Amino acid sequence: MVVFSHLDAGTAESVWDADGRLHEVPELDVAIRRLVVVAAHPDDETLGAAGLMARVAAAGARVTVVVATDGEGSHPHSTTHTRARLSAARRDEVVRAVRHVAPAAELHFLLLPDSGLHEQRDDFRRDLSRVLDHERTDSAGGNGLLVVAPWSGDGHRDHRVAAEVVAELCAERGIRHLGYPIWLWHWARPGEVPWRHAEALTLTDEERSAKGEAMAEHRTQIDPLSESPGDEPILHERMRMHFERAREVFVQESASSASVPTQYFDGFYDRHEDPWGFESRWYEKRKREILMASLPFQRLGRVLEVGCATGHVTAELRLRADTVTAIDAAPAAVGKARRRVVGDDVRFIVARVPDEWPQGTFDTVVLSEIGYYFSPEDLDRLIDRIESCGAGLLVACHWRHPVSDYPQTGDAVHRALRRMAGWDTTVSHEERDFVLEVFERSPARSVAQREGLA
Known part of the structure; x- marks a missing residue:
């Protein structure tokens, strides 16, 4: 007070x-x-x-x-x-x-x-x-x-x-x-x-x-x-x-000043086999394809996926990464992801970010459909974590419609991400339902510039 x-x-x-x-x-x-x-x-x-x-x-x-x-x-x-x-x-x-x-x-x-x-x-x-x-x-x-x-x-x-x-x-x-x-x-x-x-x-x-x-x-x-x-x-x-x-x-502003608790996700996975329709909805499959197509490097190096859920994006990232470290706060989600994606090049961790964070440095960070679960203060801390982990590439994708249970909207998350100092927005894809952006360390070059076409 x-x-x-x-x-x-x-x-x-x-x-x-x-x-x-x-x-x-x-x-x-x-x-x-x-x-x-x-x-x-x-x-x-x-x-x-x-x-x-x-x-x-x-x-x-x-x-x-x-x-x-x-x-x-x-x-x-x-x-x-x-x-x-x-x-x-x-x-x-x-x-x-x-x-x-x-x-x-x-x-x-x-x-x-x-x-x-x-x-x-x-x-x-x-x-x-x-x-x-x-x-x-x-x-x-x-x-x-x-x-x-x-x-x-x-x-x-x-x-x-x-x-x-x-x-x-x-x-x-x-x-x-x-x-x-x-x-x-x-x-x-x-x-x-x-x-x-x-x-x-x-x-x-x-x-x-x-x-x-x-x-x-x-x-x-x-x-x-x-x-x-x-x-x-x-x-x-x-x-x-x-x-x-x-x-x-x-x-x-938001309806809640606190981040969504871990128990919220545990309840979803307890009640539903596929709570967000990752496996059944064309919307989700199409969005994953847009996300992967938006990544401006063929090889992604060491990838950190924050909020891996049941591993659908993890499986796609693995095809273009040297290693993938995938994090989620819900043990049930991580269990399903481990069964979906098996290999020595993929590591799954149950962790509550930003309080918990994996050791090591990363080249690429994927932040998909998770930012709006955080309070503004926790989102700031998460952004600080991302900025200090050595990554030169960040892809973020979020649902745009307000949800009363969430402290923030996807648009608010991306407004915060755009304020990161020393990063350029190299890809910006906005639809009525979701916004997807790729951020690269400044000064960033386009794909065509890197390949000598522009």
């Missing part, structure tokens, strides 16, 4: 500006038809996503803003403003602020108690479900719909609860969800930001101006309510500078 006070000076914006990672975050794809901005309190939507709202609205897409509480608890020690007075004032501020960036936006005020989202979680979930179901119906089942909400790691309880509920609802409906940090910029240092899972929107001058006008509407937060103690501004000038910058940052 992060402990901070809004009265603290906080981390200066100059510290963030001097850190190159803020400027290197990949650009957010805003090719969306509908945007839902969820705010725990009035002004969250403006600070975190006003520029995004302006961009989407200007493109003719629909913007919906959902404000969970009225933020009536912002000045608990005020002797001049009652909670009811603050509640009414802050609702009016949201209306005026949103008009500056998205004049046609639809606003929903859920009127839940400030600092009480945890206790009112069920009501919040019910009310937000109605909004999302309406938006999902109007956007062809969620395609082209993006939901942004306060980031789960922001350090404020209402922000965390809002993020958790939004993540759960979006996962159930197959809707993409991103978190926008607010207080992170105040209490954190650059090394505490999950940069690998971040995307940013670079604002135009017009969008920055509109956002500034929207921020200025939140008078109860940026100005003192009076000269009396307890009426100090919540958003002092040093804090506001974080939201005057040219980039809005968003972080990939």
Whole structure:
């Protein structure tokens, strides 16, 4: 739990500006038809996503803003403003602020108690479900719909609860969800930001101006309510500078912050002979053939396969490898794989990565249909393992549709992989159902270049 006070000076914006990672975050794809901005309190939507709202609205897409509480608890020690007075004032501020960036936006005020989202979680979930179901119906089942909400790691309880509920609802409906940090910029240092899972929107001058006008509407937060103690501004000038910058940052969120436990896979293999249809589905056979055809070297050297399952890909890799080390966390899967692929050049290991990792170095790493089982933190550690094992070639392939049981989506996994420093993407194959990419150490050459054809 992060402990901070809004009265603290906080981390200066100059510290963030001097850190190159803020400027290197990949650009957010805003090719969306509908945007839902969820705010725990009035002004969250403006600070975190006003520029995004302006961009989407200007493109003719629909913007919906959902404000969970009225933020009536912002000045608990005020002797001049009652909670009811603050509640009414802050609702009016949201209306005026949103008009500056998205004049046609639809606003929903859920009127839940400030600092009480945890206790009112069920009501919040019910009310937000109605909004999302309406938006999902109007956007062809969620395609082209993006939901942004306060980031789960922001350090404020209402922000965390809002993020958790939004993540759960979006996962159930197959809707993409991103978190926008607010207080992170105040209490954190650059090394505490999950940069690998971040995307940013670079604002135009017009969008920055509109956002500034929207921020200025939140008078109860940026100005003192009076000269009396307890009426100090919540958003002092040093804090506001974080939201005057040219980039809005968003972080990939998920329904679960933990990696999928090993028992999950044991149960699948106990209940099903071929749980994912590796043997029976044309989809799986075709995907394996595409994966093997995408590998840019005829000989793969020492291969590490992370997540071998029952050994179907292992058998194909063996034909082009000197040795194959195949890992899986499920003993039942490894047992089937050992029976399928027999030979001194293949080694099977029951191991839970990234905590457990085989000894030795490898030339090629295969990461197929496993990355989305890891929490963002564990995925970062797995990527560090891959980067330090000596490999010069990484092939990754993942299912793209959201699954409520998984902490991440396949697309999120590949966004993290693309941020690896010192690697080039030499093959990129994307379908509605899966994404496959090959990464090679920089500077990488194409197959034709290596063979003198280009």
